[in-house]
Structure formats: structure tokens, C-alpha cells
Amino acid sequence: xxxxxxxxxxxxxxxxxxxxxxxxxxxxxxxxxxxxxxxxxxxxxxxxxxxxxxxxxxxxxxxxxxxxxxxxxxxxxxxxxxxxxxxxxxxxxxxxxxxxxxxxxxxxxxxxxxxxxxxxxxxxxxxxxxxxxxxxxxxxxxxxxxxxxxxxxxxxxxxxxxxxxxxxxxxxxxxxxxxxxxxxxxxx
Ligand SMILES: [Zn+2]
Numbered sequence: 001x002x003x004x005x006x007x008x009x010x011x012x013x014x015x016x017x018x019x020x021x022x023x024x025x026x027x028x029x030x031x032x033x034x035x036x037x038x039x040x041x042x043x044x045x046x047x048x049x050x051x052x053x054x055x056x057x058x059x060x061x062x063x064x065x066x067x068x069x070x071x072x073x074x075x076x077x078x079x080x081x082x083x084x085x086x087x088x089x090x091x092x093x094x095x096x097x098x099x100x101x102x103x104x105x106x107x108x109x110x111x112x113x114x115x116x117x118x119x120x121x122x123x124x125x126x127x128x129x130x131x132x133x134x135x136x137x138x139x140x141x142x143x144x145x146x147x148x149x150x151x152x153x154x155x156x157x158x159x160x161x162x163x164x165x166x167x168x169x170x171x172x173x174x175x176x177x178x179x180x181x182x183x184x185x186x187x188x
Pocket of ligand 1 (some may be wrong): 085091
């Protein structure tokens with residue numbers, strides 16, 4: 001077994017909760033166990049459909065997410081796991097206040113352009129599937145766009161704002177600006 005392969009941490013969540021997480025509607029996940037891991041977590045949508053989640057999707061106005069037809073299964077995208085803490089009258093909204101429950105605080109959901117099929121597992125598991133690892137890496141760090149900077153704009157930015165007085169002093173007195181009306185010469 002090659003242990004050098006890159007892997008991602010994954011969490012399998014029932015549908016449509018998984019879909020609501022990746023779409024950014026739900027950023028607290030309730031679990032009865034905790035983890036010391038922090039960082040990117042890939043969200044896997046399980047086959048199981050949860051009707052309570054569908055009702056919540058309607059309440060949230062999450063279009064289509066109350067229907068199995070619009071909620072893909074498989075690997076949907078990733079979020080960042082920022083914190084895990086015991087429920088303590090906190091995280092109102094999605095945080096389950098039941099004692100013994102842990103709130104997993106998520107942020108920065110990034111959906112894959114297309115879900116990748118695959119089976120989920122229990123717990124916060126590692127997956128070294130090369131296609132999944134590459135797709136998640138691409139989604140989180142898209143190919144940088146080379147920005148073409150107009151050299152005139154770059155020079156203006158480097159010079160800073162034009163000083164009004166300097167502009168006046170250097171101006172050719174015979175040169176008209178767009179807003180000036182030419183003075184009639186030769187008439188007194
Ligand atoms: Zn909380």
C-alpha cells in the first residue's frame with residue numbers, strides 16, 4: 001500500500017442535509033462524537049433521504065432541495081471545519097441543544113462542479129481516491145488567472161493620485177481641456 005498518496009478527510013451526511021451544507025444553508029453539523037481535526041472536510045451525501053431535512057429545505061427556501069431528484073448522492077464538495085464544541089445553548093438555528101451532542105462549526109462551502117459518485121463510510125474518514133483528491137484541490141485552489149495589467153493603469157497606480165496644483169502648473173496654457181470653451185481671440 002502506498003502511504004504517500006494524498007488524501008482528504010470526508011464526512012458522510014444524509015440527504016438533503018449534505019446538499020444543504022455544501023450549498024451554504026447549514027453550517028452547523030450535529031454529531032454525538034468529537035474530533036481534534038480542523039481544516040477542509042469533504043461532504044459525502046449518503047443514499048438515505050431524511051424527510052425532516054426536506055421540510056427544512058422548504059422552510060429555508062432552498063429551491064429544489066426538498067426533492068430527491070435535485071439532491072445528488074456521492075461527493076458534493078467541501079467545507080472547512082473550524083471548531084467542534086459541546087452543545088451549550090449555542091448555535092441557535094441548526095445546533096441541537098441536546099446534552100452530549102457536539103456542534104461542528106463549518107464555513108466556506110465549495111461545491112464541486114459535478115458530484116463524484118462513491119460510497120460513504122462511518123466517521124471522519126480519509127479517502128485517497130485520486131479523482132476525488134484532485135477535484136477537491138481544484139475546487140479549493142482554482143487555476144490562477146493571469147491578470148493582464150494595462151501599463152498606463154499600472155503606472156498611474158504607482159504614481160498615486162494626481163496633485164491638482166501640479167497638474168495646473170504643468171499645463172500648457174494654450175491647451176484646452178474637454179470642459180473648456182475656447183476663448184475667442186482677437187476680440188476686445
Ligand atoms: Zn454550538
